[in-house]
Amino acid sequence: MRKITAGLFISLDGVVEAPDQWHFPYFNDEMGAAVDATLGAADTLLFGRKTYDSFAGAWPEREAAGGEDADFAKTLGDARKIVVSNQELEFTWRNSEQLEGDLVDAVTALKNEPGGNIALSGSVSVVRQLLAAGLLDELHLLVHPIAVRKGMRLFDEGETPIPLKLISSETFRTGVLNLVYAPAQSTGSATYDDAKIHLPQSEQ
Structure with a gap:
């Protein structure tokens, strides 16, 4: 089954x-390599x-x-590009097509096709839906050390928590954190009484 990864630039207060x-003041060679590892590794x-x-x-x-960015631009151009939209679209960029049918059903079928990785960049509404459906395998967050204080956040209001587990982390020279998460099982329930045993205990 093909792996689906999503990469997003995100501020310290969750703005995407x-x-x-x-984010451009923080873009360096480390971030370029991280972006390429997500988008450049996908077909x-x-x-x-x-x-x-x-x-x-x-x-x-x-x-x-x-x-200088022509090679990366060619990589993007050569990749198959699938666009999620309720409107009928026309394309001028090569290898572009519109997703047909229900998002969850279509992406499930896409994951089961032969091929390499599937990647998303931005596309917050799609990322949210794939996370909720359990179809996203990895969430790559480049957390910038800035509070933007306005704009759409990655996670919106909702009733159901989305547990995640951290599978890798890296700190760039700019202070950006490169965090990679995967879906996790529910953490279950706990109370302060369960947690307090982990507080430092005074010696008697």
Whole structure:
């Protein structure tokens, strides 16, 4: 079964909206390698429409320009790109198509197809739905040491908690934390009485 990973730039207060307005001062070679490990390692990219429009409006031109980012732009262009939208879409970026049918059913089928990793960048509404459905295998968060204080957060209000387990962590020179999470079993219930035994005990 194919692995689905999602990578997001996120602030210390949980904001994921408009990272182009606050994250570039923290972008260095370490972050570039982390982004490549998510997007560059996938042969299929899954997007929400807004994120796709942002990518399609920039990366084809960057590939054509032949600059320092042209190789990465070509990698994105060569990948299969699937866009989640309720509107009928037309595409100019090569290898792009629209997801057909119900998101959960279609992504479940996609995971069972032959192929390599499937990756998401941004596309918060899609990430939320895949997390809730148990279809996301890894959540890669690049946590920036800044409180943006406005904008959409990764996790919205909801009734059901989403337990996660940390599977790797790395601190970049900029202070950005590269945290990789996977779904976890419920932690169960506990009270203060269960927890207090772990407090430091005075010697008698």
